[in-house]
Amino acid sequence: MPKYVMITLVSGERIPNLTPIFQEGAPEYQKIYFLHTNKFGESFAPTEKVLKSRKPNLITEYYAEPVDNADWEKTREVASKLIRKIRQEYAPDKPVIVCNWTPGTKPMALGLVEAAREHGCPTVYVDTERNRLIDPHDIYSGSTLEKVLQVQLSVREYLEVQGLKIRESEYKEPNPRWVQAAAKIFETIATPSATEPDSRNIYYGKAGSFFNVVNVNKARHEKHKKDDKKSKCIDCNVLSVSYEAIRAATLADELMSFGIVEQVIPNKVTGQVKIVLPSTKELHYLQGPWLEYYVYGKLKERFAPGNLPGIDSRVAHSVPFDWPPQRAGQTDVKNELDVVFTSGTQLLLMSCKIGGAYLQGVEESSNLDPLYELQAISQKTGLFNKKALVICQPLDKLKPNFKDRANVLGIKLLGLQELADIANAV
Numbered sequence: 001m002p003k004y005v006m007i008t009l010v011s012g013e014r015i016p017n018l019t020p021i022f023q024e025g026a027p028e029y030q031k032i033y034f035l036h037t038n039k040f041g042e043s044f045a046p047t048e049k050v051l052k053s054r055k056p057n058l059i060t061e062y063y064a065e066p067v068d069n070a071d072w073e074k075t076r077e078v079a080s081k082l083i084r085k086i087r088q089e090y091a092p093d094k095p096v097i098v099c100n101w102t103p104g105t106k107p108m109a110l111g112l113v114e115a116a117r118e119h120g121c122p123t124v125y126v127d128t129e130r131n132r133l134i135d136p137h138d139i140y141s142g143s144t145l146e147k148v149l150q151v152q153l154s155v156r157e158y159l160e161v162q163g164l165k166i167r168e169s170e171y172k173e174p175n176p177r178w179v180q181a182a183a184k185i186f187e188t189i190a191t192p193s194a195t196e197p198d199s200r201n202i203y204y205g206k207a208g209s210f211f212n213v214v215n216v217n218k219a220r221h222e223k224h225k226k227d228d229k230k231s232k233c234i235d236c237n238v239l240s241v242s243y244e245a246i247r248a249a250t251l252a253d254e255l256m257s258f259g260i261v262e263q264v265i266p267n268k269v270t271g272q273v274k275i276v277l278p279s280t281k282e283l284h285y286l287q288g289p290w291l292e293y294y295v296y297g298k299l300k301e302r303f304a305p306g307n308l309p310g311i312d313s314r315v316a317h318s319v320p321f322d323w324p325p326q327r328a329g330q331t332d333v334k335n336e337l338d339v340v341f342t343s344g345t346q347l348l349l350m351s352c353k354i355g356g357a358y359l360q361g362v363e364e365s366s367n368l369d370p371l372y373e374l375q376a377i378s379q380k381t382g383l384f385n386k387k388a389l390v391i392c393q394p395l396d397k398l399k400p401n402f403k404d405r406a407n408v409l410g411i412k413l414l415g416l417q418e419l420a421d422i423a424n425a426v
Helices: 015-022 041-054 072-090 106-119 155-161 176-189 208-227 230-235 243-249 251-256 280-287 290-303 370-379 400-408
Strands: 004-009 029-035 059-062 096-100 123-127 132-134 146-148 238-242 263-267 272-276 315-323 333-343 346-353 385-391 411-414
Touching (some): 004 072, 015 029, 015 041, 015 123, 106 123, 176 251, 280 290, 290 315, 290 333, 290 346, 370 385
Parallel strands (some): 029 059
Antiparallel strands (some): 132 146
């Protein structure tokens, strides 16, 4: 049984260093050498961590002599030295030395391929865009020299290999009852109104009046916190809604079974109904985050059933993470991902919004544009990610220039129609 060793180039994109090791049908590599430039060097520790999480017996080593990202001959020279070193270490055995030329610059790739050709070593290339592993020497099991990529990364593996730090102490699995309640909310609001709603109404459905009151209460609660008038918060989880409006939606009654609503107290004399929520947490949930729970629930049901924690599976909700400082003296930048979904070695970042200044007829605001917020996070999560902005509105209600900006930034817009079958939409 031959012994397998891999030589791989190193660059800022780390996914191609994982793929040939994790690929289904891959040989069992004993050791992997990183050929790196001075720029990256020891910053590749996150890649080692993820590799060893699946392959605890895999030995990893940085080759001492760096290569030059602009000099293919230097890379060929260094790679040739390393190939000879490996053969001496394993003598009298003849190890199979596989050269992964995917990462790195074109000159680096050319240098490694030339060294492999001169020494009779097989090569491998990961074509993520076409979802193929190019294996011209047929090292991996399969009937063709181009194998379909068969690697499924978890959310944790994808984020950690990019050097992002998940704030474990703050991560919580979504409340299952809130996930179920979110499906009921969407079912209710997705039913169109008989007449065209006012453009300021952020929900297009029979529950519009109810949610408008929720939003008013949320704004009042936030003002109380800002003004430090906690005594006024005692009623911030009590809503007063038109009895006819809430009876038409029947939503509050249904939400009682999920623990979102504590009491529904009708008063037919005044024509009002008092809705008591357990706390202001439920008020906040109804004001918008329920949409994240809905999207998460539908994706998990389809792609990641079972009890595995979200960050260790393919679908996760509200993932808090930091990206490391770029310069000395800077601190970690805190961020949170609404919903994330991995498909093979790619990551889908999803930001969920119920409405905003990007709707037609709504004035511009100073709030951060969700497109550029999503774009900024995307730039920190590697090349192999996709972006989607989920909006609980018909897409034809969006401002044309907003849709144009989304198209330029490569952000997919998913609206009310797509939400009805979100698992297929992604």
